[in-house]
Amino acid sequence: MSNQPLENAHTFTLEVSNKMGVHARPAAMIVRIASHFSGEIWVTKKDGERVNAKSIMGIMMLAAARGSELTFECTPEDAPELEKQMSDLFASKFQDE
Amino acid sequence: MKSISLPEYVESISVRDFYNSFAERLLLRLVTSRKTLSRSTIRERSLNRPALAVTGYFKYFANKRIQLFGAGEMGFLREQKKEHRIQVLEKMATKRIPCVVISRNLAPTPEMIEVFERFGVPVFRTSLASKAFTTEVTVLLEERFAPRTTVHGTLLDIRGIGTLVRGESGAGKSEAALALLERGHSLVADDMVRVKLLSDHTPVGFGDEMSRGFMECRGIGIINVEELFGIRFVRIEKKIELVVTFTEDLEDDQIDRTGLDRKNFDILGADVPHMEIPLRTGRDMARLVEVAAMVQAARQLGHDSADDFNQKLIQKMKQEN
Numbered sequence: 001m002s003n004q005p006l007e008n009a010h011t012f013t014l015e016v017s018n019k020m021g022v023h024a025r026p027a028a029m030i031v032r033i034a035s036h037f038s039g040e041i042w043v044t045k046k047d048g049e050r051v052n053a054k055s056i057m058g059i060m061m062l063a064a065a066r067g068s069e070l071t072f073e074c075t076p077e078d079a080p081e082l083e084k085q086m087s088d089l090f091a092s093k094f095q096d097e
Numbered sequence: 098m099k100s101i102s103l104p105e106y107v108e109s110i111s112v113r114d115f116y117n118s119f120a121e122r123l124l125l126r127l128v129t130s131r132k133t134l135s136r137s138t139i140r141e142r143s144l145n146r147p148a149l150a151v152t153g154y155f156k157y158f159a160n161k162r163i164q165l166f167g168a169g170e171m172g173f174l175r176e177q178k179k180e181h182r183i184q185v186l187e188k189m190a191t192k193r194i195p196c197v198v199i200s201r202n203l204a205p206t207p208e209m210i211e212v213f214e215r216f217g218v219p220v221f222r223t224s225l226a227s228k229a230f231t232t233e234v235t236v237l238l239e240e241r242f243a244p245r246t247t248v249h250g251t252l253l254d255i256r257g258i259g260t261l262v263r264g265e266s267g268a269g270k271s272e273a274a275l276a277l278l279e280r281g282h283s284l285v286a287d288d289m290v291r292v293k294l295l296s297d298h299t300p301v302g303f304g305d306e307m308s309r310g311f312m313e314c315r316g317i318g319i320i321n322v323e324e325l326f327g328i329r330f331v332r333i334e335k336k337i338e339l340v341v342t343f344t345e346d347l348e349d350d351q352i353d354r355t356g357l358d359r360k361n362f363d364i365l366g367a368d369v370p371h372m373e374i375p376l377r378t379g380r381d382m383a384r385l386v387e388v389a390a391m392v393q394a395a396r397q398l399g400h401d402s403a404d405d406f407n408q409k410l411i412q413k414m415k416q417e418n
Contacts, residue, residue: 020411021411024410025357063417066414
């Protein structure tokens, strides 16, 4: 939960589309993917807080319900692979339904 | 990590061993000669009331079990003709029954002693009533017949939760155990934990009598827990309710971050809740084990932190939507 912007950050936005929203299990999946990358990754909920994508409590505190938009910020090196994996995860509705 | 040895199953116990171990608790007196104790074995951990057998019906006769003669069986036998008595008793003896126990201190008929002596079947009298004898002997046999194994680890009683700490040699199990003793918890067994499975689903751990209360701590040597901490810090045995494994090679992927997914550890076929804690320099493993035990205690009472938190979160998201 820092306000320090990333230098040359690459950003992309995904919509939460599963019925239950980002509860513990989806949050764990996001953190699991984020932890594979060495660079910093931040997530911001629209009109909400900015949290570390590698922190499970942080992700859960966003309370991202269905329809929320989450914006990811990451380093340019991590960007292509991270965006691909996160997009797949969000598209799969976190295997939650 | 091979830390659990092959289970041993007890197929039978000798009547001599049974008598030597439990004569006092079961108030047993041997009526036949000591010679009869030499060959008989109990092959099933249960009793049989031979009421049907004494009437001459031997189909499905449970011949591997201790035969308990109560007032009913004895009364019936006495009312029979002598030839009939000898006939059924001989038939029973040829089925290789382990032994005969007569409850309420009832007197065996002369034929009983004669026939069973001749066939080498020990006969006992007990002053216990059949019901009391049945209850006592069931517990004792259950214990004697329990499958056994040995697990490498340290077993502690952490506020009532029997917690088995596993990990490679040198992972710091004993150090963690020592720190837990310092915090007031007690030691059941260190290094070699003997386990018996009671009632087919309850694993109970204990230490060898020789090493009870002792543990080895690298750099210090063998220490006597009872002497250093006191008798309250040593327990003879404890049901294993939680397994905590210290792991070095756990990938980030495999670490449970939420606690929503339950894992089990198999001990003699029983599923015991299992938590894996990654070893990292500087982590206070003892404290983590203590918290793991408290989490398990809460779960047993029906409270689940991970699930409670998740439900709260789901509720919050519903309201905001």
